[in-house]
Amino acid sequence: MTVSTEVVGAARVGVGGPVGSGKTALVERLIPLLRGEGIDLAVITNDLVTKEDAERLRRSRLIDPERVLAVEAGACPHTVIREDPTLNIEAAERLDAQFPGLELILIESGGDNLASTFSLDLVDYWMFVIDVAGGDDIPRKRGPGIIQSDLLVINKVDLAPHVGVDLDRMVAEAREVRGGRPVVLTNCRTGDGVDGVVRAIRDAVPLGRQTGKSAGSGSR
Ligand SMILES: Nc1nc2c(ncn2[C@@H]2O[C@H](COP(=O)(O)OP(=O)(O)OP(=O)(O)O)[C@@H](O)[C@H]2O)c(=O)[nH]1
Numbered sequence: 001m002t003v004s005t006e007v008v009g010a011a012r013v014g015v016g017g018p019v020g021s022g023k024t025a026l027v028e029r030l031i032p033l034l035r036g037e038g039i040d041l042a043v044i045t046n047d048l049v050t051k052e053d054a055e056r057l058r059r060s061r062l063i064d065p066e067r068v069l070a071v072e073a074g075a076c077p078h079t080v081i082r083e084d085p086t087l088n089i090e091a092a093e094r095l096d097a098q099f100p101g102l103e104l105i106l107i108e109s110g111g112d113n114l115a116s117t118f119s120l121d122l123v124d125y126w127m128f129v130i131d132v133a134g135g136d137d138i139p140r141k142r143g144p145g146i147i148q149s150d151l152l153v154i155n156k157v158d159l160a161p162h163v164g165v166d167l168d169r170m171v172a173e174a175r176e177v178r179g180g181r182p183v184v185l186t187n188c189r190t191g192d193g194v195d196g197v198v199r200a201i202r203d204a205v206p207l208g209r210q211t212g213k214s215a216g217s218g219s220r
Contacts, residue, residue, distance in 0.1 A: 157192075
């Protein structure tokens with residue numbers, strides 16, 4: 001049997017995590033690094049009832065403002081990335097149609113709780129961003145975002161000494177509950193560690209979305 005591998009759009013990478021963990025800050029750091037690697041990029045943001053994150057990215061001038069689309073998620077941020085991702089899928093298809101050759105779309109979820117996950121109908125790969133100020137017991141709580149994500153990003157490592165967090169223990173526990181799947185440490189204030197997120201994406205996600213085979217870690 002011949003398997004078709006026609007490219008039908010950009011690869012889609014989800015960025016989820018609790019409120020204020022640094023998802024937008026991470027996206028702001030990822031954009032120049034990914035573009036610097038020559039990747040044709042766009043971004044979708046999800047906010048509750050505003051377009052604030054999209055407007056922040058457009059204002060930043062890190063990327064052509066037309067390449068940033070906003071989805072208003074309503075009361076339940078996880079609904080539009082998991083139970084019914086239609087709005088996000090439509091936004092991704094609009095970007096694919098508007099920018100032929102688009103290779104990668106970052107889809108930032110609205111801030112949610114430790115249980116939020118992405119539908120593999122929407123994304124090829126997703127990361128979950130937590131921060132050390134949320135407490136070093138967060139990995140031990142084994143929320144689905146922490147366990148199931150393709151990549152766990154522990155952000156705000158600069159704050160560890162200020163909030164009494166034992167970073168080594170936090171990372172060890174995160175690795176243990178994730179069964180060895182990747183964990184990256186970042187400081188999105190300075191950009192430290194963000195190159196590790198780029199490497200993880202590049203290692204796991206074929207650019208462009210292909211029919212006939214599953215991309216990244218999940219099939220859609
Ligand atoms: N010290 C420190 N602050 C950070 C870091 N990353 C983000 N912040 C700050 O944390 C706050 C929240 O960052 P955002 O990027 O808005 O977080 P978010 O996850 O997108 O927030 P929501 O979309 O509201 O869920 C901001 O004041 C950032 O400046 C970091 O690595 N270190």
